[in-house]
Amino acid sequence: MFEYSSLLTFIALTAILAYSFYAVLIAGQLSLAQVGLASLAAFTSSLVVPNEPLFGFIPPLMVGVVFGMAVGAIAAFVLGLPVMRLRGVFLAIATLAFGEMVRIFLINQSWTNGAQGLSFPKLVGIETAWIALALVAFWFWRLSGSRMGRAFAAIREDELAATTMGINVPRYRMASFVIAGAVAGLYGVLFAHFTRFADPNQFSFEAAVDGLVTAVVGGTTFFVGPLLGSVFLSALPELQRTLGIDAGWIRPAISGLLLLIVILFLPGGLAGLIPRRRSSTRLVSDPAALPQLEPLPARGTEVMALRALGKSYGGVRAVHDVDLTLATGEILGLIGPNGAGKTTLVNMVTGVTVPTGGSGTVLGIELAAKTRAHQLARAGIARTFQQIKLFNRLSALDNVLVGGYRISRNTMLRRLVFLPSARRFEREAAAVASAQLIRVGLGDKATTAAGDLSYGDQRRLEIARALASHPTLLVLDEPAAGMNHVEAERLSELIRSLAADGVAVLIIEHNVRMMLALCDRITVLNFGEVIAAGTPDEVARDPRVLEAYLGAEGDAAATAAAEELAEVAAEAVKGHDGDAAGTEGAR
Amino acid sequence: MQLFLDGIFLGSIYALFAIGFTLVFGILDRLNLAHAAVFSTGALVGIEVVTRWGVSIWLAIPIVFALGALLGVLIERIAFRPLAGRHDAHFAGLISSIALGAVILSVLQALYGADTRRFPAEAFPSTRLEFLGATFSLLQLMILVISVTLMVVLTWVVAKSKLGRGMRTIAENPHAAAVLGLNVGRISSTTFAISSALGAVAGVLFTLNVNAANLGIGHAVELKALAVIVLGGLGSLPGALVGGLILGLAEVYAVNTVGSSWRDMVAFGLLFLVLVIRPQGIFGGRKVREV
Numbered sequence: 024m025f026e027y028s029s030l031l032t033f034i035a036l037t038a039i040l041a042y043s044f045y046a047v048l049i050a051g052q053l054s055l056a057q058v059g060l061a062s063l064a065a066f067t068s069s070l071v072v073p074n075e076p077l078f079g080f081i082p083p084l085m086v087g088v089v090f091g092m093a094v095g096a097i098a099a100f101v102l103g104l105p106v107m108r109l110r111g112v113f114l115a116i117a118t119l120a121f122g123e124m125v126r127i128f129l130i131n132q133s134w135t136n137g138a139q140g141l142s143f144p145k146l147v148g149i150e151t152a153w154i155a156l157a158l159v160a161f162w163f164w165r166l167s168g169s170r171m172g173r174a175f176a177a178i179r180e181d182e183l184a185a186t187t188m189g190i191n192v193p194r195y196r197m198a199s200f201v202i203a204g205a206v207a208g209l210y211g212v213l214f215a216h217f218t219r220f221a222d223p224n225q226f227s228f229e230a231a232v233d234g235l236v237t238a239v240v241g242g243t244t245f246f247v248g249p250l251l252g253s254v255f256l257s258a259l260p261e262l263q264r265t266l267g268i269d270a271g272w273i274r275p276a277i278s279g280l281l282l283l284i285v286i287l288f289l290p291g292g293l294a295g296l297i298p299r300r301r302s303s304t305r306l307v308s309d310p311a312a313l314p315q316l317e318p319l320p321a322r323g324t325e326v327m328a329l330r331a332l333g334k335s336y337g338g339v340r341a342v343h344d345v346d347l348t349l350a351t352g353e354i355l356g357l358i359g360p361n362g363a364g365k366t367t368l369v370n371m372v373t374g375v376t377v378p379t380g381g382s383g384t385v386l387g388i389e390l391a392a393k394t395r396a397h398q399l400a401r402a403g404i405a406r407t408f409q410q411i412k413l414f415n416r417l418s419a420l421d422n423v424l425v426g427g428y429r430i431s432r433n434t435m436l437r438r439l440v441f442l443p444s445a446r447r448f449e450r451e452a453a454a455v456a457s458a459q460l461i462r463v464g465l466g467d468k469a470t471t472a473a474g475d476l477s478y479g480d481q482r483r484l485e486i487a488r489a490l491a492s493h494p495t496l497l498v499l500d501e502p503a504a505g506m507n508h509v510e511a512e513r514l515s516e517l518i519r520s521l522a523a524d525g526v527a528v529l530i531i532e533h534n535v536r537m538m539l540a541l542c543d544r545i546t547v548l549n550f551g552e553v554i555a556a557g558t559p560d561e562v563a564r565d566p567r568v569l570e571a572y573l574g575a576e577g578d579a580a581a582t583a584a585a586e587e588l589a590e591v592a593a594e595a596v597k598g599h600d601g602d603a604a605g606t607e608g609a610r
Numbered sequence: 611m612q613l614f615l616d617g618i619f620l621g622s623i624y625a626l627f628a629i630g631f632t633l634v635f636g637i638l639d640r641l642n643l644a645h646a647a648v649f650s651t652g653a654l655v656g657i658e659v660v661t662r663w664g665v666s667i668w669l670a671i672p673i674v675f676a677l678g679a680l681l682g683v684l685i686e687r688i689a690f691r692p693l694a695g696r697h698d699a700h701f702a703g704l705i706s707s708i709a710l711g712a713v714i715l716s717v718l719q720a721l722y723g724a725d726t727r728r729f730p731a732e733a734f735p736s737t738r739l740e741f742l743g744a745t746f747s748l749l750q751l752m753i754l755v756i757s758v759t760l761m762v763v764l765t766w767v768v769a770k771s772k773l774g775r776g777m778r779t780i781a782e783n784p785h786a787a788a789v790l791g792l793n794v795g796r797i798s799s800t801t802f803a804i805s806s807a808l809g810a811v812a813g814v815l816f817t818l819n820v821n822a823a824n825l826g827i828g829h830a831v832e833l834k835a836l837a838v839i840v841l842g843g844l845g846s847l848p849g850a851l852v853g854g855l856i857l858g859l860a861e862v863y864a865v866n867t868v869g870s871s872w873r874d875m876v877a878f879g880l881l882f883l884v885l886v887i888r889p890q891g892i893f894g895g896r897k898v899r900e901v
Contacts, residue, residue: 053701105886111700112641116840117885120878123833127875228833232708239705272719279712286706287692416697 027261028149032217034257035152037237039210041249042159044238046203049172050196051179053115055231059122060098060204061211062226064091066135068212069143084146087212088155095208096201103200107193122231129223140222147217155213156250159206162439163246168449169435170428175199177425180414187373189400189429189492240285242292244416251293255285305453306420306469308461312454316430316493319525322352326386326403326496326527327372333380333551334367341367342551343380351495354518354528356542356559358535360572360581364551365531366409369498372529373406374399386495401429403495407485407502409531415474419465419484422473423456426488430455459487463517478505486517497521499530503537515541533580535587539563547571563591612744613862619750621858622757623816627831628838628850629760630808636768636845637777637801640703644685645835646828647711647718648806652678652813653823654718657727667734667818671811678810679803685710686802691795694784715825726824734818753815760808761851768847777801781845837881843891852892856880 043057072087106117129135166172174195177185186192215221233256241252259281263274289295320326326349333343342364349355357365370376372385374396383390386402405426414422424431431452437445460466463483468476473484482502489497499518503511515537522528522543532538538545539559547555547562549571555562562568572585627649634642652674659670689706693699737748768774776797779787788794816831817823838857842849857877864876884891 048701109885109889112635112844113840113885113889115704116836117882119833119836120881120885123878124875124882127872127878131871229829236705236708239701271724272716274716275712275719276716279709279716282709283689283706283713286702286709290696290698290702 030257030261032147032149032152034253035149035156036210036214036217037234037257038156038250038253039152039159039206039213040234041237041241041252042163043203043206043210044235045163045241045243045246045249046206047199048238048243049179050175050199051182052196052199053111053235054118054200054203055115055228055235056099056102056118056121056125057203057207057210057234058226058231059125060095060102060207061214062129062221062223063098063125063211064094064208065143065211065215065221065226066129066141066223067091067094068215069141070134072144072146072216074144082146083144084151084212084216087146087216088209091208091212092205093208095211096205099200099204099207100197102204103197107196107200119228119231122226123228126223126226135223138222138224140220141215143215143219143221145216145219147213152213152217155209159209160246160250165438166435167246169438170431170433170452171195171198171435173421173425174428176417176421177414177428180416181412183375183396184408184412184414185425186396187375187400187406188425188488189397190425191395191397236282240282240292242289242294244291245294245297247297248292248294255293256282306457306460306466307450307453308457308466309454310458312450313458314430314451314455316455319495320351322350322525324351325349326351327384327529329372329381329383331381332368332371332378332383332390334364334371334376335379340551342371342548345381345548345551345553347546347553349496349527349529351525351527352522353544354522354530354542356538356545357529357531357548358533358538358545358562358584359548359554360574360584363548363571365548366500367551368548369406369500369529369531373404373498400492403429403492404498405489405492405494405496406498407482407489407500409500409504411478411481411485413473413481413484413488416472418470419473419476419487420453420456420460420469422484423460423488423491424452426459426491427452427455427493429492455493456487456491459490460484462490463487464513479510482506483514486514490521494526496527496529499528499532501531501533503532503534511537533584535584536591539591549574563588611742613866614859615741615744615746617859617862618855619746619754619858620862621855622750622754622851623812623819623854624831624834624838624857625757625761625851625854626753626812626815627809628835628842628854629757629764629847630805630812631835632839632842632845632847632850633764633768633805633808634801635839636847637781638690638798639781640690640700640707642685642690642707642802642805643704643832644689644707644711644714645806645809646832647714648678648681648685648809649813649816649828649831650823650825651681651714651718652810653817653827654722654727654813654825655810656814656817657729657823658722661730667729667814671814674810674814675807678807681714681810682802682804682806683799685806686799690802691798718825724825726822728821728823729818749815749818753819756811756815757851757854761847764804765847773797773800834877837877840881840891841884846891849891 047054068087068091071090072083076082077086102121106114109117130137135141174190177190178192178195182192237252237256238249240255242248259278260274263277268274329345329347331344331346334341345368359365367376371378371390374394377392378390385399386404388394388399388402414425432448434445434448460469463486465480465483465487468480476484486502503514506514511534518528518541542559545559545562546553547568554571555565555568569585569588572581572588631645634640655677656670656674659665659673660667689710690703693702696702734749738745739748739751768777776792779792780794780797784794838853839850841856842853860876860880861873865873
């Protein structure tokens with residue numbers, strides 16, 4: 024046991040470094056600055072770590088650790104300010120450049136002793152290292168089931184969808200950066216006080232790559248991943264030595280091959296080998312667990328008012344001069360041929376696209392350049408997307424739980440100390456999500472990964488996710504696409520019941536029969552302009568509407584819509600009651 | 611003038627490495643971190659071929675070129691193709707190429723050991739030339755000429771040839787390319803082959819210039835090459851050349867003004883600034899990916 028104490032300490036420290044990579048990877052970011060941050064923390068800590076316990080009772084290492092974590096977190100924040108808008112490879116390269124700049128800076132300072140390196144007192148042994156690792160792992164374990172953990176996962180899977188759930192994406196990305204910085208700082212201080220000697224060149228690009236490799240090999244979807252990665256990669260050379268493999272080149276060859284095998288054949292990393300439930304949360308179908316939700320505004324309250332709203336892309340007017348209002352309890356339909364600007368309009372209303380003309384107020388929020396989608400979502404708007412945007416690797420229930428972000432509470436701190444209220448809040452959130460999932464008929468698929476669901480189920484899941492936020496204004500972009508008549512009729516019933524509850528519904532749909540039967544009012548767009556508006560009956564009789572659809576040659580959906588319109592109009596002319604014709608049509 | 615020329619020559623070496631690097635990124639949107647190992651392979655195999663077999667350097671270069679092309683195909687087959695369609699292909703590709711690079715380096719270590727090796731003194735004519743009072747070697751001039759020629763030829767290939775059209779289609783949308791009947795696998799392999807062949811030859815020329823090679827030289831140049839291709843615009847071939855020249859000049863002038871210990875700060879400082887101010891680089895017409 025004792026001869027391995029140095030190896031075991033090393034495993035713990037490497038795992039802590041890997042956790043600092045894990046902290047950004049779970050939010051879908053790749054940062055190579057971690058080793059640079061660790062180096063900064065290690066060397067600056069040498070300036071403050073006292074020889075004697077501070078005030079007689081605070082151990083010197085504790086001073087160093089607190090200071091180092093603060094340095095790591097602050098440096099990560101300062102670095103994050105300019106680089107936060109970069110993504111993927113660009114973020115990786117910018118953070119890599121930062122890490123190298125830190126290294127060159129420290130090498131050229133006299134207080135770090137430059138490339139000669141600096142001696143540190145030996146303050147870290149095997150116990151300290153493993154206690155620190157346990158605390159870090161504990162933090163990430165408690166994070167994984169909290170609202171914050173779900174928000175990180177949602178950002179990793181689909182940033183835009185996460186924003187429209189009310190998640191402040193830039194702030195969460197920064198939070199993951201700062202957490203990673205603090206963990207990196209912890210690593211730096213512990214490492215220096217374990218090896219008793221450090222020079223800035225040890226914290227190089229290669230060291231950063233090793234840390235990243237450890238995290239990825241271990242797996243980034245389960246909190247034990249970094250520890251597994253560290254055990255695997257640290258023990259490997261030792262194992263080969265024990266087996267008597269000594270030739271200089273065989274070790275790197277075997278390590279490289281094993282790494283290649285893990286990355287090619289174990290997509291979830293080593294942690295993927297651990298059997299566990301697909302979903303961290305189970306369906307809660309007990310109605311007693313449902314929390315009391317805030318009542319919706321009184322029926323007929325105006326929630327959306329657009330005045331001459333428009334959007335042009337470099338001279339092309341996608342939408343212009345649209346006036347539109349919507350009140351709670353009302354179902355407003357938006358129809359028109361493909362390319363008419365329906366989705367652009369909806370994107371403006373939900374804060375995804377910034378308008379270039381006119382003005383609009385949605386749920387009391389002005390649609391301006393600085394309005395962000397998550398602010399509108401927090402005010403009570405929820406939406407689905409024409410191109411389905413689910414969090415594919417999360418279970419169906421977890422998707423809906425993210426949807427409930429707006430009405431649930433952050434339980435991270437409560438979870439850290441196991442307060443009973445944390446369990447209660449999590450159970451309430453699960454109950455809301457379960458109720459919506461059952462409502463759309465997906466109760467039996469709660470643990471299936473969203474990406475594995477059929478197309479129609481994915482559409483329904485998106486609606487459940489939107490409903491989980493208890494929205495005042497629900498925006499549906501082609502919710503019935505790919506559904507058959509029976510399914511579409513069931514969807515219509517669901518939407519009617521929502522409107523009866525007092526939800527304002529804005530719906531885009533090509534299924535004209537369904538729209539004529541469902542909507543209270545319909546607005547028709549063509550080439551970005553409103554060409555007709557009124558009750559379904561009025562719209563169906565309007566010759567301009569039929570013309571618009573007939574004019575859209577080669578658009579199959581438009582042609583079908585034109586045929587349906589013509590039929591409905593003909594039926595109406597025959598003396599039928601307009602409403603009845605519409606309802607028949609939908610059947 | 612001497613400083614300026616030194617900067618241009620240093621930059622042309624960076625450019626030589628970076629052109630192959632950026633070619634793969636531009637077409638396949640993947641950073642191939644095994645490129646450094648290919649660079650080292652080119653250098654060490656080149657030395658082996660010249661010293662052990664007594665082959666002239668002019669024949670050694672085509673041999674290394676062919677070997678590099680072969681390595682490129684292997685890298686694409688082993689480290690990248692199996693990942694196609696995986697949601698984490700970006701991270702996984704970085705890591706699988708690092709792993710394969712490590713394996714390639716370990717094979718080199720088995721063959722040639724970890725020591726520094728050199729070309730024999732007479733391997734390349736040491737002719738010195740003079741231009742406007744500045745002196746430089748024939749080799750430096752040759753490296754510059756090769757870099758510029760490669761950039762022009764490759765730019766033409768990508769823009770005009772059938773292969774280039776295939777490459778650009780894949781860059782735009784690999785699924786559509788497959789539907790259109792393009793052999794995505796073969797075009798990807800070819801791209802990697804060209805890229806790695808250039809990387810291997812760059813290794814030979816670099817080693818001739820500094821007259822020393824070991825296993826780690828690839829990594830030393832790799833970071834600079836990253837700076838170069840970002841500076842010029844990821845995926846842009848003319849950008850790789852111009853970025854290389856700018857970095858070479860900046861480094862030479864930096865050494866002259868602030869000293870060699872701060873030299874690398876220039877490369878990474880430039881890299882950081884470019885990413886923050888203009889992430890698409892000088893020549894990057896490509897949209898910076900949002901996610």
